[in-house]
Amino acid sequence: MKLGILGCGDFLRWQEEPLKASTRVTVKAVYDPDRERAERWAERLGATSATSEDEILADPEIDLVSLFVPPWVRKELFVRAADHGKHLLPTKPLGHTAEACDAMVEAAQRNGVRCGVIYRSTGQPWFDSVKSLLEEGRFGQLALFRQDWIHHYPQWADWALDPEKNGGPFMGTMIHNLNIARYLMARPMKTATWFSDTLAHPDLPCPDTECLKIDFEGGGVAHLFITWAADLAVHSTEGNYREHIDLLYLVTDQGWHITEESRDDHVFIRVSRLGEDEWIEPQPLAATHYDRFAEAVESGAPNPRDLPDVENAAEDVRLLRSFEGQAFGRRELMPGG
Secondary structure (H helix, E strand, C coil): CEEEEECCCHHHHHHHHHHHHCCCCEEEEEECCCHHHHHHHHHHHCCEECCCHHHHHCCCCCCEEEECCCHHHHHHHHHHHHHCCCEECCECCCCCCHHHHHHHHHHHHHHCCCECCECCCCCCHHHHHHHHHHHHCCCCCEEEEEEEEEECCCCCCHHHHCCCCCCCHHHHHHHHHHHHHHHHHCCCEEEEEEEEECCCCCCCCCCCEEEEEEEEHHHCEEEEEEECCCCCCEEECCCCEECEEEEEEEEECCCCEEEEEEECCEEEEEEEECCEEEEECCCCCCCCHHHHHHHHHHHCCCCCCCCCCHHHHHHHHHHHHCCCCCCEEEEECCCCC
16 A cells, blocks of 8 residues: 655654555655655655645545644644545644544544554554453453653644644643553543643743543543653754653552563563562564554454554543643543543
């Protein structure tokens, strides 16, 4: 299948390896308003540099379109691509508002096209293997998902600070882990409680610190925290090169503690309880997420589980926008999650 890419910004750097490793998807064309940047990426990916968005959207040979553009311009491109019958692979967040996401869900359904939204868990064997462990039930059911992220605010993308264009630190970044928590809990959300603060940067148009607690059916809970308050190192403003502090752990209802650990230059799933200590090597994924999405499209099978569909991704944005402008809020999310 042939892929067209709209947007050659910093996110494309993170996708270069799986794109080059794909055996079922070939990048045919890329477009970016920065022609020099587009031509540079076209050369790296063995593609052509399109002269406009329409050149990619109207190309009958292109089956898939990736939208690596800022959230507030995504809806129009998504709807146009869907109207041209293209399957879609945008990155998170799906859109900048609940209304924009609703329009994208409707466009995908109306045109019968598939959408897989790329999150942090996409293409990552660690999360996929943890999902399998939880499904097996050997260590019990997931009771707590805890994620704290600390890093400097993104000087490289001022739009990420704009509440109307992005929404701030949670919408711009921690939404990754909102989706991962939902993915691993695998049961409906019941309630959500929101906190936001401005601790160190009153000049920013958005809070610098945000936190979300989600209660799930069956006793599960997620604690998600992000702060831009700490002035950590910014290695370069040309891309997302900044110091990052990450705290992640899971706890099951049987008291098992699950973490991501490295040993002998390999990443493991470490599961521990009362002195017991098991190191489990994540299983490689069968293929890149581009290959697995293409296979799902061609066969009519569901999306790969690490590629949330358009409705799933829209739910993340709807939840976060429901707390817009609030320092504290609580939502009842049942029935329907």
